[in-house]
């Protein structure tokens with residue numbers, strides 16, 4: 001056993017079918033009495049229902065959350081929080097809504113209750129990505145980590161199959177990169193492996209039976225594990241490339257992770273062979289090819305071409321992806337990154 005540092009995430013996790021009924025006690029457990037409920041426009045009705053459930057503990061709903069946490073939206077929400085004298089936020093939704101709650105917490109230190117309805121995993125990380133003037137920046141700070149997370153699989157029953165698949169693969173990417181992270185520890189590795197197993201077992205069921213309650217619970221459990229890995233250890237090539245593609249070419253977040261994962265895993269397979277062996281076994285023996293076969297079998301997007309990216313964009317993407325040096329198990333050079341992007345663009349099975 002090598003030496004390691006383990007710093008557990010201090011968040012309180014409530015998990016289980018019907019658990020969102022505990023939202024009032026979650027707010028009160030933080031010593032709060034004036035919650036502002038956050039959502040996207042798409043989930044406004046659900047946020048209003050949650051606000052009603054909170055009764056006198058709610059000061060209202062801000063339903064303007066959008067992808068990539070634009071600073072101008074955060075400012076609008078902050079104004080509402082100030083006007084209503086909110087003393088905490090309750091974020092109901094996926095990574096976009098969680099991002100808005102984190103952006104408010106980062107600026108005000110208001111505590112957060114998050115009720116995730118996708119598998120993105122943002123709710124258990126101290127990381128905030130926000131955009132201003134077309135630039136996405138990332139901050140990591142203890143104030144960003146939500147205090148309470150309520151995982152209620154019932155709220156994911158309506159997550160469309162396509163989003164369930166891409167969101168699940170997005171979470172799985174956190175786990176795969178966590179397995180070879182330089183600062184991994186035995187607990188992050190256990191969580192990563194069981195997170196991958198949970199998605200391997202549940203996503204194929206959800207594709208056929210989207211309302212299967214056991215598979216929904218298993219997938220959400222996987223999301224918690226994979227998100228926690230993202231929140232506790234460093235990421236590498238995969239997240240860097242997805243950040244580049246999303247930030248500079250506006251490719252869709254979860255879908256980009258889904259397409260890239262088999263390719264980045266294959267790229268690192270030899271350099272991190274020992275670290276990836278157990279994960280490779282979960283997917284038939286080869287991490288890159290196995291993940292690609294799995295993604296294909298559940299109907300995931302397989303090609304960057306499908307997001308409107310043209311072949312010449314790959315040159316610029318490769319330039320940006322190697323611009324600033326960062327750690328990766330296999331050293332990075334422009335030629336191999338350009339080849340990797342070409343394969344992902346064409347949608348071929350990685351070796």
Ligand code: NAD
Nearest residue numbers: 040042068094095096117118120122125127156158159254
């Ligand atoms: P999302 O939050 O943007 O949701 C996409 C759409 O699906 C929204 O309209 C949302 O309202 C809707 N939706 C969510 N749950 C639903 C449900 N159960 N049923 C029906 N519709 C539902 O998507 P996402 O992939 O969860 O989040 C992406 C964002 O999260 C990106 O901005 C990404 O950068 C961020 N993210 C951040 C971290 C982090 O640690 N900071 C981690 C992962 C993702």
